[in-house]
Amino acid sequence: MNMVSHEPYVTEDGRTIGGVLMELKNITLRFGGVVAIKDISFDVREGEIRAIIGPNGAGKSSMLNIISGFYTPSEGEVWFEGHKRPQMRPFRVAQQGIARTFQNIALFQGMSTLDNMMTGRITRMNAGLMAQALWWGKAEREESEHRAAVEKIIDFLEIQHIRKTPVGRLPYGLQKRVELGRALAAEPRLLLLDEPMAGMNVEEKEDMSRFILDVNDEFGTTIVLIEHDMGVVMDLSDRVVVMDYGKKIGDGPPEEVRANQDVIDAYLGVSHD
Amino acid sequence: MTPQGAPTGELCSIPAYLNRNVRVYGTKPAYREKEFGIWQCWTWAEAYDEIRAMALGLLALGIERGEYVAIIGRNRPAHYWAMVAAQMCGAIPVPLYQDAVAEEMAYVLEHCGARFVVCGDQEQVDKVIEVQEHVHGIEHVLYNDKRGMRKYDHTHLNWLHDIEAEGRAGHARLEPELDRRTAELTWDSTCVMLYTSGTTGKPKGAVLSNRNIIETAKASVAFDHLGQDEEVLAYLPMAWVGDFIFSIGQAMVAGFCVNCPESPETMMTDLREIGPTYYFAPPRIFETMLTNVMIRMEDAGDLKYALFHHFMEFAKTAGETYGMPRLRNKQSKPTLRRRIRGIYRYAMGIGFAIETLVENAIRLFFVKLRHPIATRAHFKARDPILNIYPQPLRDYFKYRMGDVLVYGALKNTLGLSRIRVAYTAGEAIGPEIFEFYRSLGINLKQLYGQTEASVFITQQPDGQVRSDTVGVPSPGVEVRIAENGEVYYRSPGTFVEYYKNAESTASTKDPEGWVATGDAGFFEEGTGHLRIIDRAKDVGKMADGSLFAPKYVENKLKFYPDILEVVVFGADREMCTAFINIDLTAVGNWAERNNIAYASYQELAGHPRVLETIKAHVEEVNRSVAEDAILSGCQIHRFLVLHKELDADDGELTRTRKVRRNIIAEKFADLVAALYDGSDSVYTETEVTYEDGRKGSIKATLKICDAAVQEPQHKRQVAA
Numbered sequence: 003m004n005m006v007s008h009e010p011y012v013t014e015d016g017r018t019i020g021g022v023l024m025e026l027k028n029i030t031l032r033f034g035g036v037v038a039i040k041d042i043s044f045d046v047r048e049g050e051i052r053a054i055i056g057p058n059g060a061g062k063s064s065m066l067n068i069i070s071g072f073y074t075p076s077e078g079e080v081w082f083e084g085h086k087r088p089q090m091r092p093f094r095v096a097q098q099g100i101a102r103t104f105q106n107i108a109l110f111q112g113m114s115t116l117d118n119m120m121t122g123r124i125t126r127m128n129a130g131l132m133a134q135a136l137w138w139g140k141a142e143r144e145e146s147e148h149r150a151a152v153e154k155i156i157d158f159l160e161i162q163h164i165r166k167t168p169v170g171r172l173p174y175g176l177q178k179r180v181e182l183g184r185a186l187a188a189e190p191r192l193l194l195l196d197e198p199m200a201g202m203n204v205e206e207k208e209d210m211s212r213f214i215l216d217v218n219d220e221f222g223t224t225i226v227l228i229e230h231d232m233g234v235v236m237d238l239s240d241r242v243v244v245m246d247y248g249k250k251i252g253d254g255p256p257e258e259v260r261a262n263q264d265v266i267d268a269y270l271g272v273s274h275d
Numbered sequence: 276m277t278p279q280g281a282p283t284g285e286l287c288s289i290p291a292y293l294n295r296n297v298r299v300y301g302t303k304p305a306y307r308e309k310e311f312g313i314w315q316c317w318t319w320a321e322a323y324d325e326i327r328a329m330a331l332g333l334l335a336l337g338i339e340r341g342e343y344v345a346i347i348g349r350n351r352p353a354h355y356w357a358m359v360a361a362q363m364c365g366a367i368p369v370p371l372y373q374d375a376v377a378e379e380m381a382y383v384l385e386h387c388g389a390r391f392v393v394c395g396d397q398e399q400v401d402k403v404i405e406v407q408e409h410v411h412g413i414e415h416v417l418y419n420d421k422r423g424m425r426k427y428d429h430t431h432l433n434w435l436h437d438i439e440a441e442g443r444a445g446h447a448r449l450e451p452e453l454d455r456r457t458a459e460l461t462w463d464s465t466c467v468m469l470y471t472s473g474t475t476g477k478p479k480g481a482v483l484s485n486r487n488i489i490e491t492a493k494a495s496v497a498f499d500h501l502g503q504d505e506e507v508l509a510y511l512p513m514a515w516v517g518d519f520i521f522s523i524g525q526a527m528v529a530g531f532c533v534n535c536p537e538s539p540e541t542m543m544t545d546l547r548e549i550g551p552t553y554y555f556a557p558p559r560i561f562e563t564m565l566t567n568v569m570i571r572m573e574d575a576g577d578l579k580y581a582l583f584h585h586f587m588e589f590a591k592t593a594g595e596t597y598g599m600p601r602l603r604n605k606q607s608k609p610t611l612r613r614r615i616r617g618i619y620r621y622a623m624g625i626g627f628a629i630e631t632l633v634e635n636a637i638r639l640f641f642v643k644l645r646h647p648i649a650t651r652a653h654f655k656a657r658d659p660i661l662n663i664y665p666q667p668l669r670d671y672f673k674y675r676m677g678d679v680l681v682y683g684a685l686k687n688t689l690g691l692s693r694i695r696v697a698y699t700a701g702e703a704i705g706p707e708i709f710e711f712y713r714s715l716g717i718n719l720k721q722l723y724g725q726t727e728a729s730v731f732i733t734q735q736p737d738g739q740v741r742s743d744t745v746g747v748p749s750p751g752v753e754v755r756i757a758e759n760g761e762v763y764y765r766s767p768g769t770f771v772e773y774y775k776n777a778e779s780t781a782s783t784k785d786p787e788g789w790v791a792t793g794d795a796g797f798f799e800e801g802t803g804h805l806r807i808i809d810r811a812k813d814v815g816k817m818a819d820g821s822l823f824a825p826k827y828v829e830n831k832l833k834f835y836p837d838i839l840e841v842v843v844f845g846a847d848r849e850m851c852t853a854f855i856n857i858d859l860t861a862v863g864n865w866a867e868r869n870n871i872a873y874a875s876y877q878e879l880a881g882h883p884r885v886l887e888t889i890k891a892h893v894e895e896v897n898r899s900v901a902e903d904a905i906l907s908g909c910q911i912h913r914f915l916v917l918h919k920e921l922d923a924d925d926g927e928l929t930r931t932r933k934v935r936r937n938i939i940a941e942k943f944a945d946l947v948a949a950l951y952d953g954s955d956s957v958y959t960e961t962e963v964t965y966e967d968g969r970k971g972s973i974k975a976t977l978k979i980c981d982a983a984v985q986e987p988q989h990k991r992q993v994a995a
Contacts, residue, residue, distance in 0.1 A: 016426055116312075153311035158422075163540035165312060216423065 010048075013240065020048030022084075023192060023224050024069070029078035031064055031248075038064045040248045041078070046192065051218055051225045053235045053256075056245035057268060062228045063105060065245070066194050069226065070102050071095030083191075097125045101190035103181045105197045105228075111170035115161060115180050116152065118169055122187030123148040155186050158220070159213060175206035179213070186217060193217065195227040199234055207231065211238060236260065244268065288460035288485045290363045292527040297323045300503055300530045306352040309537035309545055317352060319530075325353075327453075329360035329435070331442025333391065334449045336415055336433075340365035340456065343387040343468065347371045347380070347403070348395020350509040350535045353419045353435055355522060357393045362466065365456040366391070369468045369480070370513040372930045373399060374923070376964070379478075381406040383470050387480060387774065388412045393435065396420035400432070462486045467523075468774055469516050471726045480774035481516075481726045491729040491768035492524035494750040498734065499696045505531035505553045506693070510542050515931060516726040517700070521555055524729075546690035554697040558704035559932065561719075563860070564689055565708050566836050570864045586677040590714035597674040598682070598716030599737075600695050624679035627672035682715050691717050698722050698734070700745075701931060703807075703826075705834030709742035721745050723807060727783065727790055728752070729768030733805045744804035745796075754805065760795040761811040795824075813936060815846035821908030823851070825936070828909045831896045836861040837888060840921050840928075842939050843911065844947055850912040852950040854943065855889055856880075856920055877918045877975055886980055889916055893982040901985035910984040913950050915957075917943075918975035924964045946977065955979055 010020045024046040031039040039061045046052045054062045067073040068080065071092040080087045082098060101122070109118050127148065129141035137145075156162055159179055164172060169180055178198060185193055198214065199207045211234055217223050229235050235242060236256040244252035244259055246268040252259045259265055286292055296305065296319045305319040317325065338344070344361040346368055348354045358368035369387050371380060373395060380402055384392070392413055394400045400418050407413050418424060419435045442449065466488045470478040495501075509522040522533045531553070536545040572583055590598065686692045697712070697719045704721065712719040722734035723745035732754065735746035748754045752766035765788045772780040784790045795814050796807040808814065809826040817823045825843035828851070832841045839858040845851035857880050866873055866882070873879040897910040921927040927939050940947055942961075949957035958976045965971060 150311065153313075157311060160538070162312075162537045163544070166544075219425070220422075 017049060017219065019050045019240065022046070023048040023082070025081040026065075026068070027079045027081065029065075029068060029075045029080070031061070031068060031073060032076045038248050039068070039075075039245075042245070042248075042250045043078075044243050044250065044253055046224060046226055047241075048224055049218070049222055050240040051214070051227065051238050053239035053242045054226065054228045054245060055230070055232075055235055055242060059247075060245040061248040062245055063196060066102065066196055066226070066228060069192075070100055070194055093125065096188065099189075099191035100194065101185040101188040101192075102194035103178075103185050103196060103198060105200065107174075107177045107181055109169045109177060109181055109184070112168055114166050114168055115164050115172070115183075116156070116166060118180055119152045119155065119183045119187045120148060122184035123151065125188055151189070152183075152187050155183050158186075158216070159183050175202055175209070178202070178206075178210065182210075182213065182217075186221070186223075189221075190223060193223050193225045195225060195229075197228050197230065199229060199231055207234060214238060287462040287489070288362065288457075288464070289359055289466060289488070289523060289527055290457050290460065292489070293319075293323060293326065293359060296527065296530045303503065303530070304532045305526075306355070306533050306535070307549075308352050308535040309541070309548075314534075314548070322352070322356065325439065326356045326360050326363070328439040328442045328446075329356055330363040330453055331446055331449045332438030332440075333360055333364050333366070333442070334453055335441050335445050336391070336438065338364045338366050338391060340459075341465075342366045342391070343369050343389045344391040344393065345369045345371055345384055345387065345389040346393045346513065347373050347399045348393070348419060348513070349373055349539065350511075350513055350518070350522070351395065351419060352533070352535055354393065354395065354513060355509075355533065357417075357435070358467070358523065361391075362460070363453060363457045365459060365464075367465045367468055369470070370519070371470070372512055372514045374512075375930065376924065377402045377405045381410055382477060383480075384413065385410045387468065390414045392416050394418045397423040400424065400427070460485065465771070467519055469519065469726050470514065479776055479779055482771040482774050483516075483729055483768075484771050487729045487768045487770060488520065488524045489528065490751065491731055491766070492520060492528040494767070495520075495731055495734075496525055496529045498736075498750055499553075501525060501529045501531065501553060501696070503530035505529065505695075506534060506549055506551045507531065507553050507555075508534050508536065508542075508546055508549050508551045510536050510539075510546075511555065511557075512930065516730055517555060517724075520730045521553075543690065547688070548690075550690060550693040552693045552695045554691070554694055556697070556699060557701040557932070558699050558708070559702070561699060561704065561708055561712060562836070565711055566858070566861050568685065568689070569836070570860070573864070573868070583681055586681040587711075587714070589673060589677060590682065591710060593670045593674045594714030594716060597671050598678075598714065599718055600716065620675055621679060621683075623672060624675035624677075627676045628679070631676075678716070686715055686717065691715075694718065696720065700724060702933070703830040704742060705830075706742040707834065713740065722749075723805065725792060727770045728764060728766055729770070731768060732762075732764050732766070732792070735804075739802070739804070741804070744799060744802070744806050746805065747803050748805070754798075755789070756797060757791075759811070760797065760808070760814070762792045762794050762796045762805070762807070763789045764792065765789050813846075817845055817851070817908050818847055818849045819908065822905050823909060824906055825851075825909070827906055828853075828896065828900060828911065829934075831899060832892060835892045837865070838892065840934065842921075842934055842936060843909070844940065844950070845909065848951065851909050852947070853893070853911045853914040854939070854946070855893075855914055855916045857885060857889070857916060859920070876920065877973065880916045880918055881975070881978065886916060886978060889914070890980050890982055893980075897982060897984050907985070911982055912984055913979055913981050915946060915950065915977045915979045918959070918977060919961060919963060919973055922963075925962075949977075949979060 010018060012018050022045045027043050029039055029042045030037065054065060056062050064073060068075050071090050071094065074089050110121070127144055129144050133139050133141040156165060159182065161176065161179060161183065164176060169177055172180065182198065199210050202210065214225060215238065218225055239256060241254060242256055242259045243250060244265045251264040251268055252262045286295060301320045302318050304316045305322045306317045307314045344366050346354055346357055358370065361368045369389060371383055384406055390412055392403050394403055394416060396418065397420070400416060403413065403416055414431060416432045417435045417438060418432070421434055463484050463486060465482050466485045468480045468482050470480050507521060507526070509518060511518045526533050534549045536542045572580060575583065694717050697717055698721070699719060700722045709719065718737065720735040720740050722731060724730035724732045731749040732752055733746045733748050752764055754762060754764045757763055769784065769788055769790055793811050794807050795809055795811040796805055798804070799806055809824045813825055815823045823845050825845065828843050829841040832838050837858055838855055840856035842854040843851055844853070859876055862879060862885060866879060871882060871884060873882060879885060893911050893914055900910050901907045921934065921939070923930050923932065927935060927942065929935060945959055946957055956976055956978050960972050960974045962970055962972050
């Protein structure tokens, strides 16, 4: 199925899709006797928006957790930027330039939007503990650099008015946006979005879609997203991976996937004999 | 019109004033804008550099003399600069309302024939591109915010800063031409063209000359002793004449700093951070602020609640005397003396609080020893013998104490701590609202003005401020009342003409320069203050011949926090009826407190208990209207609460949020009919326009309420 050439090309709307950024080879993930993911391979190309879809329990989030280093695959290899990735702690993965948002909002509820987003910069902070505590030398210089970077993202996501508001007081849609902001603050090469639009109304979804497209367009960030709203997936993504019961049942551009009989069966349901 | 001679020196245009400010105030801040969480600042010299580069850039694109340059966007320094840059090139800036939909914009762009359009961001560019399908004059579109613009076709589209760079690059070639054009500007060349929103018909382009703007600005700066140390927040629509006068006219003449908020949502935070000394807001903003304060006080703890109400009650009597910032006779910097005075006043407040407590405790102790039983009653009565100070001194101290405990903190929260002069205009302001701000020690005044007058017609001098008048004629303005009660004025600020509309010009401005305001009013005897009753053409007769002044009744109703907007009908009819819009913030909060569940504006507006409250308000207003012998016919017999908020996008309000009476009467003809045919409910469907221009419709069955009316006083007198 993966007979797509790996030459860079330009999409209809003028974005350049580069070579392979990440490749997952024959990934299998087991929890005791349960096989969550069975022998799945796919790749993510530089600058593209890659969607992962599938019914509940298909193993989508587990897949994202493997990419982010939270789970280690039982079998198979993860290749990132042309190197095989050894087994790695999640924060190391983050340092490599992979950031993510969560299906259930995982922000620090009592902290302000700004502080939450500053935590996204942690992987890029170099000042030592003492310097941080005394607010001296490197720590001071660094902080203003990081603040400037975060402010750019605040401006980008249009959340200036909630800069100092504790996130716990914000409505759901805005919290999701702050979470996206925190992930962006890490200036990732690869951004993982786990159901960025779950539980949103149409207007919030439109906003969020626009931001995802803008992130991809303006920062050139590669995006892997899990989403249930088919309309959104079909509109946003360049290529789609379809999973069902831990297996890959489809892979390709949205139109192609939409026509795939296996995919239709998985979504509409057929009797499994 | 006799020109009153060119001003001394060469100060006869905004660019000339800019030059002077660079010379005189060079390194002082001229513009600030909050961006990336920090107040970015441009000094006069830096701003001049930017403006000049922009002007050179415009020249490079081939801008001609006398051409119109449309500017669409929110308040940002770059947009103000673009206006001045256009003037430098001999062109005329035309700011437009940024929230206007594409069709409205199309009319104005077509009418002024703008070849250059400066847009704030992608949203505005999109609208202009949409407009370009019908309007062909537009050749160059410039934008300020780069976001999302990368993929657009850039053949006729340019980033404003690229233009500046281009101007800088070609500066040797273009500079002589620019200087020549700037030097050509005279007292009578057009400074700006502003489209009046107009409660009826299509907008008209009022042409204002340099003389209009600069003389008005000069006079008003002198009137309030504005200095170069003022801080203003520019947040009102740029297309509105007020913003042009404040943020360009007065700012250039007085040389003060214009601050632009980060985004419309952060306006209140930015206001607080800047702490303006000179502030202008329509009554609606003051109303909203007050409503928010009151709602938040409801949630406050008992101590705070009691303190707040005690001191606010006290301030009503003492605020006017002890609270006002000391009047300034000449422009001065914030001196050490004033700072010391501030500290002294603060210390006085604390001192008085401690003193009162200590004194009372000691006295209580001794009195208790001697008269244990009588003590309680004695202290409750607050016998003046206990107080060693005379009443005015006590009031002064108490006000200072209130300042420390309540007023100061409240003003700080509202961002009004440093206000020296604040104006409100455009609509009548409720006496309670007005009093609230004044009693806090905020020098809130009223003015009366319009686009055609370059704002100022009358304004209230310090020390003569009241909520029911709009003040005395501004310096240099003559005002007279025609026989039918309409107010006419003649002033240095009187506009030149309506662009391409000689007919309207002639009907508004007579050959001697008198301009009809369209408002009916009268001068109060004794004080010489002008009082405005209503729009002259809205004032009419009812079927029985009694006077009908809808605005008078509407304003009385609008002063209730629950009520946002009212439209009263009754011209040539037997009785008056009204449409009422509830205020969602105030009523929503009330509903929450009273456990009333509602899902939408419509549902809340139709709730029986809401109707009951509104009915009580209407009846109260009827009682007060009945006291006025002339207007007692305007009592409201029947009313309904509208199922949707009146909105400028639906054409029901103007962009400056004034009610368009005729359009509403036409659009809701079925509802008006129902008000008069005696039915007690009516079914209706209304088309609404969403912010993105899509249309939808709302269906509702509205209940019509009857309100008790008072026997008109004059009829009773006749009977007696």
